Amino acid sequence: MGYRVAVVGATGNVGREMLNILAEREFPVDEIVALASRRSLGSECAFGDKTLKTKDLDTFDFTGWDMALFAIGSDATKIYAPKAAAAGCVVIDNSSLYRYDAEVPLIVPEVNPEAIDGYAKKNIIANPNCSTAQMVVALKPLHDRATIKRVVVSTYQSVSGGGKEAMDELWNQTKGMYVPGQEVAPSKFTKQIAFNVIPHIDVFMEDGSTKEEWKMVAETKKIVDPKIKVTATCVRVPVFVGHSESINIETEDFLDEDEAREILRGAPGIMVVDKREDGGYVTPTECVGEYATYISRIRQDGTIENGLNFWCVSDNLRKGAALNAVQIAELLGRRVLKKG
Structure with a gap:
């Protein structure tokens, strides 16, 4: 037995990726609905080898839907x-609205699966920033x-995040x-983005950081861990999809680079x-x-x-948004709902 699943915002970049990934990962779906605003009513979205026509979010009844x-x-x-x-439907939200709600x-x-047990307080689970x-x-x-102890990160974020x-x-x-x-x-941007980089994502805050940096x-x-100190500089770059990050960490205990490499090789995700050597690293297009x-x-x-540097790259529409949401749905199914 599978789940009744709604994808809300199915015509956007992330919504379409959610549908793609649900199909790719063979998420146990008994019924799926694509929801969008009235102006997108009737638009078609792909779900595996099926085509879904969007329904009106404004009039949709979530009663009886699982997530x-x-x-x-x-x-x-x-x-x-x-x-x-x-209505009893568990919400997995990709926006920033509920991320900082206690x-x-x-x-x-891959990081804090046990935290999902707290979903029942509001029947809502938040997806982090990309x-x-x-x-x-x-x-x-x-x-x-x-x-x-401390993280210093500079991001090189693709425009699809916008x-x-x-x-x-x-x-x-x-x-x-x-x-x-x-x-x-x-x-859409404050300055030319083509052949340029812009050290500004989201609004500025009183301390001079941007909201994107504060989110990280x-x-x-x-x-x-609430004890970790983090400082970030977030930059928009002329790349369509794929976020890159230069990360420096300071640890309490010494960690050799070879051991760190082996730890990361064995880590999920x-x-x-x-x-x-030339080309011995991954870039966002890859x-x-x-x-x-x-x-x-x-x-x-x-x-x-005790310091390490490394380079981190991921598809921001997938792990940074849609994939993580689907992984949360899978976790919710395995750990809580237990139907699939």
Whole structure:
């Protein structure tokens, strides 16, 4: 016996990936529905070899549905997630709305699966920010071995994290660079993104950090360990899909780079590609469509007593969003609902 599953925001980048991954991983579905706003009513979405026509989220009754994967942003989630949860449908939310709610578990299944037991307080489970998700998958096994004290991370985040409009802007600006008179002014971004990098994701906060950087700090503490100190600089780069991160960690106990490499090789959700030769590392274009978080360039940091550097790459539409949500659904099924 399988589950009745709703995908909310099925016509967006993340919603479509959720449907793809549910089908790829053969999630035990008895019935599935694609929900979207009224303006997308009747749009078609692929689910394996089936085609689903979207239904109206505004009038949908979640009663009798087991779980709903939400990918519609915080404003709409604030309206519809409580309705679904009140109807007995467990909400797995990809927005930032519930991530910092003490009564809502924030889950990365490879890292803190036990936290899912707290879902019943609100019938809602939060999915972390894309940049956090891939980083904590790498941090957890190293933290278990040597206790991480501090993390310094610089991100190189693809435009797909900003949605379809952001991807279109990169594409149109790139084309416009070669056609005189067809230049495209920034709209989704604050500055030109084509052939450029922008050290600004989300809004600025009072201390000078951006909201994206604050998310990485707060979410790492909630998912891994509240004692870890995190400082982040988040940068948007002209890549369509795939986030990259340069990560430096300081640990309480010494951790040799060779041991770290072996720990990461054996950790769930991680692929280590770390050859000290030309091309012996993974770039964002190579991780698109993959489930794994890739780790490369593992090396000792000799400037501090117990330090390591490494490079971390993942498909942000998958592990950073849709895949993690589906993995939460799988965990919920195995650990709580136990129907599939």
